Amino acid sequence: MALFVMIIRKMVQNKWLVTSLFIGLVLSVALVSSMPIYSEAILSRMLVKDLETMQTKRNVYPGSQYNKLFYTKETPEKMNAIYSKVDRYIHEQAQASFQIPVQELVVDFQSKSMKIRPENDPEPDSKKSLKTMSLRSFSGLEEHIKLIDGRMPAEQQPVDGVYEVLVTERGLIQFKTVLDLAFTVDDDKIAGEIKFKPVGVFQKTLDDDPYFRDTDLSELSGSFIISDKVAKQQLMQEARLPVASVGWFFVLDYSKMELRYVDDFVQTTNKIKNVLLNNVSLYQTVSETPALDTISKYLERADQLRTLMWSLNVPVLIMLGFYMFMVSNLIADRQKNEIAVLRSRGAARWQIITSYAVEGLILCGIAFGIGPLIGVALTGMLGASNGFLEFVQRVRLPIRLTEEAYRYGAISSAACFVIMLIPIIMATRVSIVGHKQQLARLLKSPLWHKMFLDVIALALAIYGLYTFKKRLADLQSLGLNAGDLNIDPLQFVVPALFIMGAGLLLLRLYPWVLRFVYWLGKKWWPPSVYATLIQVGRSSTQYQFLMIFLIMTIATGVFSASAARTINNNTEDRIRYGNGAEVVLTSQWMNDAPPPAGPGQPQAETPAVQAPVHYLEPAFEPFRTLEGVEQAAKVFTKDTTFSVNESTGAATLIGIDTDEFGETTWFRDSLLDYPINDYLNLLAADSQAVLISKTLAEQNKVKPGDTIWVGWSDVPQQPFKVYGIIEYFPTFNPNPAIGSVDVSDESSKGNAPMLIVGHLPRIQVQLALEPYDVWIKLKPETTTAAFYESLKQSKLPVTNIVNTREALVAAKNDPFLMALNGILTLGFVLSILVSFIGFLLYWVLSLRGRTLQNGILRAIGLSLKQLIGMLAVEQLLTSGVAVLIGIAVGNIASRLYVPNFQIAFNPSSLVPPFKVMFDASDLMRIYVLVGFMLVVGLGILAYMLSRLRIHQAIKLGED
Template sequence: MALLKIIFQKMWNNKWLTCSLFLGLFITVSLVSSIPTYTSSVLHKLLVKELEQHQIDKNHFPGEFSYITTFEKDQNSVEATKKIADINKQIISNTDLPLLANKTILSSVPFDIFNENKTETDKHGRFVGLTDVEKHITITDGRMPAEKSEDGIIEVIVPETTLQKRGIVLNTPLIAVEGDLELTVKPVGTFQAENKNDPYWSIPPERYTDDFIVLEDTYREVFFKKELLSSARFFSAFDYYAIMNEHIPSLLQLKDKVKADVSDVVDTPVMVQFPISDILSSYEKKEEQLKTMLWSLHVPVLVMLALYLFMVSRLIVNRQLTEIAVLSSRGATRFQIMKIYLIELGILAGLAFLIGPYFGMLLCKILGGTNGFLQFVQREALPVSLGYESYLYAAVAVISSVFMVMIPVFQGSNQSIVHQKQNMTKAVTKTRWSILVLGLALIGISIYGLFVFNTRPPAVSQDYSVDPILFFIPALFVIGLGLLILHLYPLLLAGVYKLGKRYWNLSLYSTFIQVGRSFNQYQFLMLFLMMTIGIGIFSASAARTLNENFEQQIRYENGADVTIDVKWPSNEVAASTVSSSVTSGEQPTEQEGETSEENETLVTETQLVYSEPSFEPFLKMKEVEHAAKVLKFDGIRAEAKGKALFSFQVMGIEPKEFAQTAWFSPNLLPHHWYEYLNLLSQEQSSVLISRSVSKALGVKEGDYIKVEGDYTNTMEVVVYGIIDYWPSFLPEKKEEDEEAPALIVANLPYVQNAMGLEPYEVWLKVKKDASRKDLYQSLDETKDPIIMMSDVHPDLVELKNGAFLLGLNGTLSLGFIVSIIIAFIGFLLFWILTIKSRVLQYGVFRAMGIPLKKLIGILLFEQVLTSGFASFIGIIIGGITSVLFVPLFHLSMEQQLPFQVIFDPSDERKIYFFVALMLSVGLTILVLLVKKIKIYQAIKLGED
């Protein structure tokens, strides 16, 4: 108890340092514990969406798990069914998932069904027992069967379609015969599913048309006793909304578990159905990828937190070195001294362990609301919940943090008073060569990684994922370059000092002396600032580059915000009827054959006549900013210079409207794409061709190409420009044996005059503030039948809500905010303690007559030469890191467009704002502290 009292008293005497240490532990535990929490939450959200889509696409409940086993005649089917039922109950309970339905379908051997007088056979039938069937049906005619069979008559219910198919009526007895066994059956009611969407009816009632449904109790009473079972199907419908990541391994083992356990009971094969097993197995891999990426993104922040904890711990130990030396001189062992600090640290770490994971849940919600680097939007909150894995990660974080904090304690716990004085003397002139070695090693590792990635072939996967090492290596480069500069900076500082030694004023002279002689004490703070700003600038550039490249790829492939195919009225049906009447007559004679062929050709031509619907409704929509007509011909033939090209695409456009509507990045072509459209406007017969057309036909600007469509439609065009990219045109072939895609862009009126009127697509540019709901409603009001519509907005939303970009944007944004907070606290803590330790020095300066302005000037210059210099170097390091490492991200992405490294000034301004705010607030607090210093305090301190 006395020891705890001493520890709490010591913590109170150093309450600011203790709070700072606790804050570092708390943030570390929160960040680390948020990794599994976020992974589980975001993958659960994506899994539920994918399962919902599976249900829509397949019209099949995705939570179904069922298996069926058959029985041989000489096998004890009843006993086997009971054993399998127990196995099924145990297996399903082990999944720890709520069930929406759980039933057993028991089927008898097939019976011959006769009318009551046995005069004629009425096909075959089985008797089926369904668990709790009466709770899931509605009787449409008749009544429910009696609970027990009376007079040997088995009452059954059947689907409505059974009566018509078998030609029977309700309450008419039937005879069921199987070998020597004869049963009397009476259908007493027809039924239908109470709710067609009930997972219970994975096999709909219509599938039981050839069967007779018997209540479960009656079934067991009659068919179990007579050993008439043919098969048993065990069905479970899991609530897939409750499936979390921890459930996936057990769900994936269900198939093998069932087959292994049931095979011990019956020899016949077990057929298992679990439609979503492939979806679930893919999420195990996604979980590992996401965790790896989050760890790699958190590494720089965790390194900063480790340095922060080390710095705070060292400050605590340095302030208490005298106490430690006294204890050591009086006989206290190193273990006893470390025990005091370990208990103190255990109290803080235990508190952080208890509340840190809950704060980690809040961090996960912040992650789910990001839309870019330091961009937050209103979005449906992630369904976060704490699991055992979160506390496991928190425990690892606590143990690692305690180890990091105890290093300075271990170093200082064996110092006597003599050792303390000797170390204080050596600290003035000691040079840390280890900093140089570590910095060069980290730079070497990162440069080697850069070389390895530059020699790696691009990815072939279309998944949105990035190698997490691409975030880890740049962090090493930032730290390594920062350490190298920290080692060289004292030399630079000494050189500048000597150059202007005769000219420096009092403030600068004093600052150069102070920083030059005690530079070691500034290293941690300066490294903090370099890392925070450098990694922040790299993170902003990486996030912006990846977001923009993914988004541009989607916009480019779609061509515009919305593309629509509208059904055009035509005479196709009428022409087909005429064609049928001509070709279905008698065979033409030899003399009539030519006339018949001409008639068929004429009919075929008439069926291609279309009537153009009005385009005005699209222009008048209040949600639409611009609209354009885009005609696409496929399967066209072109000739030039004796060469021919088949199966390419012709795009007919109106240049001005197309420029206003389509999306296209100006950086994709040598000149702005408007200049190419201006070329089309100069001459109606001019075209733009893809480079693949130019190579295939051997043509260049100014050459003519003959384009042939179906039948006799032809046009001659002149090449005005060669392009590599064009809205919605994908220039890369997907398979090695495919021909390179080819495109000719021409003027729409010219194409229509030469090739005839054909249905064109409608491209829309939607206003930024327009609601998609209002847009779709306006499209419905046009009353033009829409065959196909492609809207880029849902794809962009899905992209932003995906696990990869959510994790990337959220982690980078959160990491930078945490880094700024840690750097600010470290900055403030360092300088407050520094000023308090210099009260005597500043008091002597004031007593010597140095005015307060000069004293503040000394502090300001000291800030410039340390924090200011570190911030400036951080900006440079961040820029260099971005230029070197951001281009590597294209290796993990497969896309049609060339990869572009994007620097957005708005992102960097946010970083500069945070840093400027931190330095301004910190400097203001320091100035206020200096103003409060009184001369008598310095004199009293000197006397002490």
């Protein structure tokens, strides 16, 4: 107990150091524990978004799960036993095992087809009036339908020997009947007389009700719908009617689907299949779960996102670890004298280490308790990120404090505990004599200097860069997915290794720079600067911890800012490049093609030689005059064949009007050797001129001036002249399509896509007049809604619209991009926060430790202004230089290693190529925050100097 009280008192005496250490602990635990919380939240959001996209594209409700059981030759007793067993399992076990709300569980009975004829048929012996009908029932149907004619069937069935049923409007027409006209079963399979009478016509209450598997009820047009209770009794229990199948249709609330429920959902689906298969043979069951394909693709994206999240967080984690070590080292340095005295008075090393270990356990235990809670708050902040350091109001992420978060927090706390003890263990190795000797040897080389850790870190970073470049080249040239090659774990840490290695290497050279500066102006420096240069030059080792810390934090902040801006801008560029323009319209052209066969008509035989289709070009001027249109261009695209230099191949032909195209399209200038307008001007010089892709030129050895023949299936090839070779062009991807290259087949490795760009008027006259797209550039102030309204009023025959603005908004709302922006924003904010705390802590402690020296300087005649000037110069030579080095190293690291993040996407589809980007606003934020940090720090230190009393400092020296 006495030891515990002593530890508490020691913590109170060093409250500023302990508080700083505790802040670092809490931030570290919070950051690490937020990773699984944020991963689960953002991946859950991503899953729901993927399912919503699936519903939009396929018009299928993602939360549906259908299992059907067919009966063949089973006896009624056997059929009833199978049904009871499966139904009991589904209702009692499966329903709760999905872990997401079950909105509906529909049990569907269906009888075998039966022949029926109208009652009082005038020709009872004729087969003309016979109809084929199957009996259907659905549990809970009454809550989802409304009658448009007639009434609901009676609850007690049969009524006067007749079963009352419902039909759809289409069914009423198909059976050629009216309500209340009874039908008699006329089928050899049915014993006895059974009658059915349609008494009501129904339709769905809600058009988008997921209760119905058949969205338009077309499946029910040949069925009579009987109540679920009667069907169960007549079909299963009494076996009066031959049962064909039983189905169980789940309607699940997929909006509540979270990452933690995915395994339960998939396992429950498989268990239901197994229960069905254990009772009947394989061909007697059907299981449909539309969401499984989407979930499978989602799991691949989830792995990519986890990989990217770790790679982005590793530099921040290393920075926090270094912060912990720096603060722990400051504590150890301040208490080395006390530790040495305890050692000289007989205390064992383990006793001293134990006392500090107890202190560490107290701090780490508290950090472990509150860190994950702060991690939840951090996750909430990340969920609101709309870009780098941009926050918006959006639907809250499904945040949940999990066991995994505490497990990560425990690992982080343990790692911090070890980092805290390392300086103490090193300090206990020194006796009181050795401690005094160390104080006298201020020029002792640090450990990293002796072991060349800077060179080792840089070597590893360069190796990681080399292996990444090689992997990326393979991915792009072979048309592979990012998951087709194993990612080296070293890729996660190489940016941090480079930042550390480059920072330490520059610090190795820094004393020589100081000596050069000292020599350069030693005849002119004022006394304050002269004294500061000597102080920093002779004691450079004591500043290096602060300097490497500031270098790492500032460089990490610059790296995070650059990574965020690069990923965001490249995503936007990829969308703009892929679409070509802000809006792309496809319209209907009049033509003489034969009309397609109507429903129920036989398909016409295809002639051996198809006649060419002739098109009538619609007026183009109405597209120009749409509201908000700044420029419009015709763009014709066609897959063609070509012949050149005795070789042939397939390429994409793009026909354009050069002036209109250049004013309409979007294109990044740095993609080509010259601006794209220069190539368009070159093309405009000759109507027969074409531009070809670099892939076509290399694969077929084509050079400018060669003649190339172009045509397609029913259009003879015509000559064009090659005027230029380009690598990129709007919408053109020169990389092999994913899966198009067989790694084992050398001949397939050169089959990259090829492109030919020519004049549209020449193509229309010399080859054929065929439909083209209309590319539109909107005025900046024009809204999408206003443009759509204008398009609607124009009544132009538009069949398809590609809107780049909408695609950009969808990309910003993509959980994948949200996660990146959130993580990088957090990394940047933590870097600046930690660097400010570390900077202030170091200088406050340093100033307190030099109270005697500053008092003597004041006593010998230096004014407060000169003393503050010395401090400012000292900060400039240490903190200022470290900040400049950090910004420079961060920029270099960004240019080298930010491209690594494209491996988390599909590099083959990243066109235009990944380009590292810096934004002036991001750099301005860094400069403002760092400048604020230095100014505030200097102000606090100046205030402390102004409070210095000379007599107190001299008395301290006497003591």
